[in-house]
Amino acid sequence: MSADLNIPPAPVIPGTTHLHSGKVRDLYRMDEGEHTGKLLMVASDRISAYDFVLDTPIPDKGEILTRMSLWWFEQLGFEHHVISTEVPESVAGRAVICEQLEMYPVECVARGYLTGSGLLDYRDSGAVCGVALPDGLEDGSRLPEAIFTPAAKAAVGDHDENVSFEAVVATVGVEVAETLRATTLELYTRAEEIARERGIILADTKFEFGARADATLVLGDEVLTPDSSRFWPAEEWRPGRTQPSFDKQIVRNWLTSPASGWDKASGVKPPALPDDVVALTRAKYVEAYETLTGLRF
Structure with a gap:
């Protein structure tokens, strides 16, 4: 499954066992320390579009997603799965230790x-x-x-x-x-x-x-x-049209534009993203985080 999606191999994290990789997240089991048996969920910088994981990552995306989720968990005040943010140094800022549910x-x-x-x-x-x-x-x-x-x-x-x-x-x-x-x-x-x-x-x-x-x-x-x-x-916001958004629509728009040279119906994986599309996409994620939380990234 991972090979079909072009998901790169999950990094080895000492003291853990890799369990699964999705489009964005890698899941591990903690094998040592006070959280032995719990799950380590790592948000990568991978980005997907049209059911493909793209070759080009978006810098800091995993950390932004993790910070934003943690902020929302606090705002919502509902029972959630996060136990700790004290994670291995190699994934600091982009991972959480959580319950197995x-x-x-x-x-x-x-x-x-x-x-x-x-x-x-x-x-x-x-x-x-x-x-x-x-x-x-x-x-x-x-x-x-x-x-x-x-x-x-x-x-x-x-x-x-x-x-x-x-x-x-x-x-x-x-x-x-x-x-x-x-x-x-x-x-x-x-x-x-x-x-x-x-x-x-x-x-x-x-x-x-x-x-x-x-x-x-x-x-x-x-x-x-x-x-x-x-x-x-x-x-x-203006009903009756596609709305501007704080997400990866910039990536989708470029992939389906003549500039990419990619045919969505071809079944071939999309090309690498150009630097300006990467920078604009990162900026949208940062803007969403900062606007919602009032915090600087």
């Missing part, structure tokens, strides 16, 4: 605005994941209220598939499904208000949840980063 196989997506795959579903059926929406909505329209639009977790390199709430019930049962929906919408609403106060629209986001042995619901993975969310500058 029984993760639910559901991408818990909340949408407050209509765009992306939700917009495509709406244009086809007037609904998103079975949730009927009013007529006349456009790309970027604010929804009357936030909606839960789950997706089935796909293998690395495949698209997550939007599914109905009933499909979540069939996967995890009624009680857990209702809890996931309610918690996702509650956390999104809280985060959307926090972001709006800072001049950023949180259009949508993805949460992942797991359970402890005592069945406590715990927030895992990353939260509310430009990789898992759509952040738009509030002052530039």
